[in-house]
Amino acid sequence: MERNVWFSLGAEQMQSESPRVLLVEPFYGGSHKQLIDLLQENINGCSVFTLPAKKWHWRARTAALYFSQTIPACPTYRVLFSSSVLNLCELVALRPDLAHLKKVLYFHENQLIYPVRKDQDRDFQYGYNQVLSCLVSDVVVFNSQFNMDSFLSSILSFMKKIPDHRPKDLEQLIRPKCVVLNYPVQFPDVSRLLPKHKLVCxxxxxxxxxxxxxxxxxxxxxxxxxxxxxxxxxxxxxxxxxxxxxxxxxxxxxxxxxxxxxxxxxxxxxxxxxxxxxxxxxxxxxxxxxxxxxxxxxxxxxxxxxxxxxxxxxxxxxxxxxxxxxxxxxxxxxxxxxxxxxxxxxxxxxxxxxxxxxSFTWVSLKQRFETLLASTGP
CATH class of the missing domain: 3.40.50.2000 (Glycogen Phosphorylase B;)
Incomplete structure (x- = not known):
């Protein structure tokens, strides 16, 4: 379900409740949905805009244009957080008022090494969009060291698919922005479900x-x-x-x-x-x-x-x-x-x-996410 959060408050309420963090998720399902929901529930001042988790390829191609038309202008926004499904470069180009925000891009996965049946089946545009999004981001966050290292180390070979006039030094431009911040898993209380003894088989x-x-x-x-x-x-x-x-x-x-x-x-x-x-x-x-x-x-x-x-x-x-x-x-x-x-x-x-x-729970990771979504700092 698409979730657009609108605000129409009195002057006193606006001072304390104005949205400060803009959460944008083009693929609102699975782990992407869980993270957005967790941030909205635990970080003050979040405004959320999403698209349903289907037609993944179209979300990656066109969500930026959709969000550029549906996210209202808001002078109190300080931080923009999105998963790497979004072409962030397109969004901030279409919406210059969002360009000055602290832009945080979160990688659940990366399209430079995501497996395809045959390499010729890989659509260059998806990985290229992620590279562009990194270039316009202020902080690029990966859910694991492997995700970060595999993305950064693949940029050079990935860009060699361009037949000529290839861009240079992209890894060096992106790497200083990168951090690893594990995905916060919401583990259930299983004490009442655990058996006193295991199954026979x-x-x-x-x-x-x-x-x-x-x-x-x-x-x-x-x-x-x-x-x-x-x-x-x-x-x-x-x-x-x-x-x-x-x-x-x-x-x-x-x-x-x-x-x-x-x-x-x-x-x-x-x-x-x-x-x-x-x-x-x-x-x-x-x-x-x-x-x-x-x-x-x-x-x-x-x-x-x-x-x-x-x-x-x-x-x-x-x-x-x-x-x-x-x-x-x-x-x-x-x-x-x-x-x-x-x-x-x-x-x-x-x-x-x-x-x-x-160590992978919200309790352990909360402070780092709060710092990430603060208007200053990494």
Whole structure:
């Protein structure tokens, strides 16, 4: 739902309640929505403008023009905060009154390395827009060190796609503006949902994050399901929950895996409520990621919060968050880890994961976000 917040207040109210922070989100769904809502609830003086989370490609192309016509002029604005889906360069060009604000750009992901099936399928414009947005921003914020490093280190090679008259020194211009500020995860209270003992059978849960529609392949379901089929061939005892929203372009491997693993499936697909989702996590023993891309990984942290033993690739953002004992480098290592846990499930059930999820909460990150949205300072 589009949320336009308008103000018509008396003079006394205007002094204390005038909007100071302009929050703009072209893709108001998933983690993007959660962050905007969290900031609005906890930062005083926010005015919010959003577009529904669908037609991602069109949002990236045209949202700036829409917002230039719908955001009213307001002399009290001091800070503009937006995700990198917005072409910030276009917005401030169309609305010069917004150009003087402290402009903060938040990267949930970056389009310079976002996986596509074939490199020729990559639309140059999306990454180019993000680079332009960085150039006009005052602060560029990334949700992880991996996200920042992968973006900055890819600018030069990305710009080589321009046939001639290429711009120079863009990384050097952008890097001084960049900071890492983790996404604040809203972990639920799971004390009443955690079982006194774990299930008799091993559960493995694959947690896709929230990719734009038709990009399910970036979570590498082929590796996940082939590993489970090897466990089945070994006649190991396990149950699996595969959770996530189903989009129109679903890889064929899902239907085949569902048929071949039928007797091992405990949950499949989208659950009707967040509590149902959390309940499954609390009953599970192990959470697995086979992602080809991950810039932060909310779903994995949620699973760890619910007591799951994590297994993640030794790549992407995961080494930032998870100690080496939870990382695998090859498909063979993933299989051996899971095989061992299926044969000795108490290893996972009695293990306390060495990840402090509290450091990723709003309580821990609030002060840094307040500083970020102050009219002065980084």
């Amino acid at each position: 091993q559960q493995v849960k694959h947690c896709p994050d929230e990719p734009p529609p038709s990009w399910e392949h970036d979570k590498n379901p082929e590796l996940f399901f082939s590993t489970l089929l090897k466990l089945k061939e070994k006649q190991l005892d396990f149950q699996v929950s595969v959770l996530g929203e189903t989009f129109t372009d679903v890889p064929e491997v899902f239907a085949e895996a569902r048929r071949l693993l039928n007797c091992h499936i405990l949950n499949w697909g989208f659950l009707p409520s967040k509590e149902d989702y959390i309940r499954v996590l609390c009953q599970a023993d192990v959470v697995v990621s086979t992602a080809k891309h991950e810039f932060f990984g909310v779903a994995m942290l949620e699973a760890v919060h619910c007591g799951c033993y994590p297994l993640c690739p030794k790549a992407l953002v995961y080494p930032e968050i998870f100690p080496a004992e939870y990382l695998y480098s090859t498909p063979e290592q993933l299989f051996k880890h899971l095989q061992g846990l299926c044969r000795r499930p108490n290893i996972a059930r009695g293990h306390i994961v060495k990840v402090d999820t509290s």
